[in-house]
Amino acid sequence: MKTFLTKPVFIGCASILAYSVSAIALQSQETRMAPSLGMFGTTGLIDMPTAESQPDAELTTNISAFSDFTRGTFSFQITPRLSGSFRYAKLNNWAVSGPGGPFTNPDYFDRSFDFQYRLLDERSYLPAVAVGLRDFMGTGLYSSQYLVATKNLGSKLKVTGGLGWGRLSDTMDVTAIDSTLGGSPNIGSWFRGDVGGFGGIEWQTPVEGLRLKAEYSSDHYVLENELTTRDGQNRMRPAASFERKSPINLGVEYRTKRGMQFGAYYLYGSEVGVSFSTALNPKRNNGFVDRAPTPVHARGSNYSGSTDWTQIAGIQDKAREQLDKELNKDKMRVEALHFNGVHAEVRIQNRKYLAVAQAVGRTARAMAKVFPDSVESFTIVPVNNGLASSAITIQRHDLETLENHVNGSELLAGRVDISDVGKLPVGGLRPTDLYPRFTWGIAPYFGIQLFDSTNPFALSGGIRGTAQYQISSGLSVSGSIAKSFVTADKNPSPSASGLEHVRTDIGQYNLHGDPGIEKLSADYVFKLGPAVYGRISAGYLERMFGGVSTEVLWKRADLNWGLGAELNYVKQREFRQLFGFQDYSIATGHVSAYYETKNGFEFQVDVGRYLAGDVGATFSVDRSFDNGWRVGAYATLTDADSALFGEGRFDKGVRLEIPLNWALGTASQSSIKTALTSLVRDGGQRLTIDNRLYETVRDSHARKISGAWGRIWQ
């Protein structure tokens, strides 16, 4: 029963308002209301979407709850027009009948993915228009599609009107998608069947940050209300969670200056709901504090071009000593050095700066301070884990004349040369005191396991000891031992996976391998040519597998693409995580292609055989920011039988990497990495290797260096 505003009247009002030419609209260009998040954690009214987009690269996390439903949603504004969301919903008392009869009051956990694309920008007389897919894969509990328009009327009022399909069709004829689809896109149902209208308004109150919302919802919550769904899934509701008395929802929201949003809602004439959101954005300026760099020591106008100094006894050691002293101020070291009277090349270890350009700039300044006037050009080679990754050559004259030029960064960028690097020239100096080198560390660790179908949130943590013995540049032995104090699952049930249990026995490893040797391996990285890199690893490579891993990568420093191949022979480790193995062994490997776009997107395709013997490909896309942030998603499709694979049908997930210098405000190469995977299954699983070649060298290649080139003078 509709309470105070009938559907046609409400939709009509919203649509007319959204599409109408308004005198007020002419005033609204500069002072539009910021977009807010709705109960689905996406840009919207309350339950209904709007056509707006969040600011580019905005990362939002939203938790909302009403009746028996709790939703957690992670959203990312992938491009200025395209947004993507991953949602995890918990539905209490969602009875599921099986062979043994209905279970009593089981909670149901549902994962869903959304996309929205803004087709048209808002103009003086036209609204913004967007198309969206909500829950477009899998069981489709929230499956709906929509076309929506939103228009600001002045700076305080915003109206939205839209058309919806699926759950948003404003009918009672809604079914969840066939569950046998699992994690596959439910394309066949998109924009099909009945279509319904929805709409609403937002009003910015005179109180800063406080806004009111009202909407007409075209979602009848059929699946949550009916005793039996019509999809033949044997899913039954023992009792309706709530009574949808009205299509009208009302809300009040408060947004703090720091981007947190609190919302309270009166929903469907019978329920009260709440929501909380928070936002991060890699593009929001943070900056970090670091010591000022040494200024460029410029040569006078009548500097000496004499190269007699090269004949001084022990000049190499002296030059290295002075250069090392300068670089040490910024936690860098000289890995190798070669020079003559007019040119100098230094290979550096950089343990401080995430932006290679900054390390290059500081090294160039140190070289200008140390080398006599006759040296006209400097080549700086970043060495990452023993791999000389690129050669950046700067003319000393440019360094001197552009340091204080208002366009100095841009001009210098056009004059440096970034190329591949070969062997150190004959006569070069490799300091003998760098290796062997032993390092160790003891640190707490923690983990959060999210979105498991039976335990959606679990904490684990303990202490981990790590050690590395660096025998020479590129050759090392390293290992880690961990002891847990908090275990996510104290009584893990055996894996029921129909595939080889390459990952789903994680609970057994946690139970029996505590403390355990997580990793103990020897690694050798080397170069087969200026643009060809190699790696051989042997030992206990990761928690679940040991053996031999080999890899080769072709990646030119000046190109934005590369090719790689990996071949491994591994055997499954015993649950105790000591030195024994189980019977299962496999040869696994992939060929990989890497491609970076100019606007910061990185694509990777890996084709090959996975740990369970399944064959297929992994597709990854990451938005990589020039300050070290990365937000990405991946999906692995293999020939593993979907029935054997289990819930989820294929491996997929989203991942996030946040540089610590952003969080801490001080220079650091470290970052926080986290991943939201749908479910851990045995299909589509690769060996976990933490020093794969592409990740090792890419930051020292032209695309990444020029991306953060602004830091050259920092």
Next chain:
Amino acid sequence: MIKQALIAISILTLSACSSNNAEQGGVGSIVKAQMKTMIAARKVAKSGVKPEAAKPFTFADIAKTKAQLVRIEIPKFKSSALAQFVNDNGGYKTYFTAGQQSITLKGSELTGTRGFRHDLIARSVGGETRTYKYLDSENHLRRFDVKCETTSAGTEDVQVLDKTFRLRKFEEVCRNETKAFKNVKWVSASGKTRKATQWVGHEVGFIIIEWLN
């Protein structure tokens, strides 16, 4: 809130024991420095003794040193420091503070800062239109253009350290569509700039520079 959580995670993770302080980044040192500061502050508070105020710096002190010094002050951060000349690259003079921050001046014009978190990367000198360059959060350069006009504003008594100078005052108003600010310069009869207030950027605001010798 997320940022605070990340900081907590970072400190928890990185304040661990290690053979390699360099690789543990600045976190360990930050934690240690903060703890030292907190402990020292608590000791002072417990002792009931007020810390002795620093002795004012005078021109007599300046006369004892051969170093070229300027005094800089950032009103927005309520901080000040002495900075010493360290380098001249084609007339661009760089001064360093003991806290490892630097400013670069072309004549009396500020053209760059380093170590300020939000630095002025470069600035054009001369001409009616002036360009400021900054780094954004993505390490990309951003330019900010203003048009400036200088006018004489009479003479004023200006105190620098323990001396008062009678100086000519020049005001420079810079503006564009979104921003307007005023730089002020006090110049002696001989043409030497003794003091200046100059806009650094949106985050830092203004810097006051006093030339001490």
